[in-house]
Amino acid sequence: xxxxxxxxxxxxxxxxxxxxxxxxxxxxxxxxxxxxxxxxxxxxxxxxxxxxxxxxxxxxxxxxxxxxxxxxxxxxxxxxxxxxxxxxxxxxxxxxxxxxxxxxxxxxxxxxxxxxxxxxxxxxxxxxxxxx
Amino acid sequence: xxxxxxxxxxxxxxxxxxxxxxxxxxxxxxxxxxxxxxxxxxxxxxxxxxxxxxxxxxxxxxxxxxxxxxxxxxxxxxxxxxxxxxxxxxxxxxxxxxxxxxxxxxxxxxxxxxxxxxxxxxxxxxxxxxxxxxxxxxxxxxxxxxxxxxxxxxxxxxxxxxxxxxxxxxxxxxxxxxxxxxxxxxxxxxxxxxxxxxxxxxxxxxxxxxxxxxxxxxxxxxxxxxxxxxxxxxxxxxxxxxxxxxxxx
Numbered sequence: 001x002x003x004x005x006x007x008x009x010x011x012x013x014x015x016x017x018x019x020x021x022x023x024x025x026x027x028x029x030x031x032x033x034x035x036x037x038x039x040x041x042x043x044x045x046x047x048x049x050x051x052x053x054x055x056x057x058x059x060x061x062x063x064x065x066x067x068x069x070x071x072x073x074x075x076x077x078x079x080x081x082x083x084x085x086x087x088x089x090x091x092x093x094x095x096x097x098x099x100x101x102x103x104x105x106x107x108x109x110x111x112x113x114x115x116x117x118x119x120x121x122x123x124x125x126x127x128x129x130x131x132x
Numbered sequence: 133x134x135x136x137x138x139x140x141x142x143x144x145x146x147x148x149x150x151x152x153x154x155x156x157x158x159x160x161x162x163x164x165x166x167x168x169x170x171x172x173x174x175x176x177x178x179x180x181x182x183x184x185x186x187x188x189x190x191x192x193x194x195x196x197x198x199x200x201x202x203x204x205x206x207x208x209x210x211x212x213x214x215x216x217x218x219x220x221x222x223x224x225x226x227x228x229x230x231x232x233x234x235x236x237x238x239x240x241x242x243x244x245x246x247x248x249x250x251x252x253x254x255x256x257x258x259x260x261x262x263x264x265x266x267x268x269x270x271x272x273x274x275x276x277x278x279x280x281x282x283x284x285x286x287x288x289x290x291x292x293x294x295x296x297x298x299x300x301x302x303x304x305x306x307x308x309x310x311x312x313x314x315x316x317x318x319x320x321x322x323x324x325x326x327x328x329x330x331x332x333x334x335x336x337x338x339x340x341x342x343x344x345x346x347x348x349x350x351x352x353x354x355x356x357x358x359x360x361x362x363x364x365x366x367x368x369x370x371x372x373x374x375x376x377x378x379x380x381x
Binding site for chain 2: 033037046049050054057074075078079081082083084085086087088089090093094127128130131
């Protein structure tokens with residue numbers, strides 16, 4: 001229960017961050033930002049995937065992971081884990097892009113990426129426990 | 133009993149195997165989806181990265197289309213013999229200058245500059261901080277190649293947060309390149325005497341006029357004394373009315 005609760009809480013926190021970034025994207029405003037890199041990152045070519053802002057994809061992933069803790073069914077456990085794993089890989093890539101390509105750090109994006117990485121660990125642990 | 137035990141043991145043996153298969157499948161699916169996302173992102177970013185060196189800016193299509201065919205000479209946008217002149221005092225970092233550039237300038241260009249009725253003269257100020265001066269020098273250097281307005285508008289289109297170091301060399305290179313200039317050549321000219329004198333002259337003029345902030349405008353018939361244009365909004369209507377009044381006079 002504690003593990004499911006942790007995953008759910010983290011996913012909701014991630015959804016909150018993703019919602020904020022989505023709102024700033026569509027309202028064309030700069031995120032409140034320590035360090036000043038948010039706007040550059042958010043306006044970069046890596047902030048969207050085709051016409052879809054990355055924050056929208058993140059929001060969808062966080063909601064899916066949050067919902068996956070509700071049922072105890074194995075499909076939900078492994079589905080949540082698959083989404084979290086995909087998100088974690090992409091989050092690691094986005095962190096590398098910020099550091100290596102843009103030379104700018106968006107604290108909101110890093111927070112969201114960190115939540116995704118943590119979720120992948122917890123969802124992986126939950127999936128392993130289900131297997132055992 | 134034995135059959136029951138066998139059934140029980142087979143059941144408890146089968147479930148972990150199925151779960152293990154699900155775990156493997158989920159891992160493979162997650163990895164594939166993650167790699168797919170990275171590939172898609174890298175592929176769509178590659179197009180801009182070829183010209184952008186990894187720094188992303190608006191592609192400049194709108195700016196280039198807006199200014200295509202409009203004469204530029206030094207700090208002036210528009211025909212030299214246009215009957216009305218609008219002087220704009222602006223800092224490249226000033227957000228309201230950026231807002232005016234994105235909302236009102238396009239209207240004025242289409243309605244008055246392109247039709248030869250208005251010329252707009254840029255007075256670049258750098259009072260907001262070090263990024264202002266870096267940007268202003270690059271913009272004025274672009275003016276040496278008669279592309280000041282293209283570079284300025286591209287910079288406004290990609291304006292960052294004040295004094296965060298957003299005016300980087302890669303950004304300037306990309307802006308100048310998008311403006312159709314040779315970035316290396318222009319950046320070598322940022323300390324040219326004409327660049328410095330235009331910046332100093334604008335600062336002196338602003339001081340004499342008591343410019344309280346930017347953007348600040350002076351308007352009047354070309355070649356005659358201009359008067360300060362006081363507006364309550366940076367939207368087009370008040371500018372259009374004032375310009376029409378000058379043109380009608």
